[in-house]
Amino acid sequence: MNLHTLTAHALQELLLNRQVSPADIYRAVRGQIDLVEKKVGAFARLAPAPDFNGLADKPFPIPVALKDNLCISGQETTCASKILTGFRPPYDATVVRRLKEAGALIIGQANMDEFAFGSSTESSCYGPTKNPWDLTRVPGGSSGGAAAAVAAHETIWALGSDTGGSIRQPAAFCGIVGLKPTYGRVSRYGLIAFASSLDQIGPMTKDVTDAARLLKIIAGHDPLDATSVDLPVPDYTQSLRCEVKGMRVGIPREYFIAGLDPEVAEAVTAAIAVLKKQGAQIVDISLPHTPYAVATYYIVATAEASSNLGRYDGVRYGRRVRPPEIRQTPIIDMFEETRDQGFGEEAKRRIMLGTYALSAGYYDAYYLKGLKVRTLIKRDFDQAFQTVDAIVTPTAPTTAFKIGEKTADPLSMYLSDIYTISANLSGIPAISLPCGFSQAGLPIGLQIMAKPFAEETLFRVAFAYEQATGWHKRVCQI
């Protein structure tokens, strides 16, 4: 039996029936890593072997990969940045603590774009991760290592983080399921911050059932994150019923525009037809401020990032570099040299763009304006959800692009998040799941969005579609 190719829920059943042990599963996954990791490069680093004692009554003693921006006590965690080299957090992120309590076996820390700045996992200080479906292509980003690890069966499931599409877009590119929960659904304590009003941690899994189960483990109120919301966490597995009859599903016309790859458009149109056949009512809707989402995002997200990354100054932890000569004063020279050598090109670009948008004389024209347009984008969704239960779109405008294709043109890279960014700006939950393959054999992702805290709606629609089609069962050959 190829245990590493199974889902967490299938493995859980085998564990319950005592047909396999946690160590069997762990060994199978490590065996797969030995076989393919050299080609894929999904991990920033692998974890030390876990302790298999005391797992008997744990619900999920199953291997999990964690994006390298989730703090694990005592384990190096760097956000794939040279500036955090050697940083060993003295505490666990809340999601990590919850996973450990569920018996999770941490298999490794997944590669990512530096500080989650990117859509291709090419800006990592460890070098790029490759797409398991085509090793000459990117896995998407910024959670590209986590997506590739799940697709290549180098883990059973994974956690990523999503600030503008960083879970959903790589999930689409790698043919897996990725969920960005509602802002406030999952504690961000111990998630190394990128843009605090947009960041959210979420599951990256082989199917919708696993996404529901993993969300249940990590969701819920946490006094250590003042933006985590004190609402009960439903049993999401109750939503895994093939019942979309009578549901109103909105199709926003602004998402089907020039720049959308015809093969992606065709697959998404076919997916909408599947939902219609199952009894969903398809409604043409408008989200008129969609064309402004990317511009708004690159003001708001970079402004917040420039502030959040102010803490990396060489004073306390991570890396410290002093220039050989005195330029200003010893401490300012240390700040500036540490940040020049510690940050990669994209990090510098975003810090500087955000600093510019917040600087005296430009604050009103950029940052304040961005916050106001954010209101308009959120209002579009508030209005749409008065008439529909869910909104269905492509996850990304294209399938996975070639490694190096967009690195010289940052703006073209930013535009690959055009369909995912609005959910972060509005705080709503959104899921991506496989809905077909291109002629070249590359996965295509379907995005479903719902009202704040309506993850159950996402699971209902996604599960109905998944069970009707079975795209998630296709396995890549590496």
Place this chain on the structure above:
Amino acid sequence: MITDQDVRYVAALSRIHLREEEVDRLRKNLEDILRYIEKLNQLDVSAVEPTNHVLPLKNVLRPDDARPSLTQEEALSIAVEKSQGAFKVPKVIE
């Protein structure tokens, strides 16, 4: 629209020592992105309230009780350089 001078000024605000060869490329990148962002000027937002974040939460407080926290030793275990129970930094004032 953006000069090399502007790039150096923003780099200084960002506390990043840019090497000369980085200035030109960053100027071009920032110019491209800011030109794209200008499309927001098509919208009249004079009557729109800003959204700082999406949750209807205000003043989330907890009881002011002492709770377990990291010891000084644990906190300093990650220090780049330490001295006498504190993080040590290069000279601040000459």
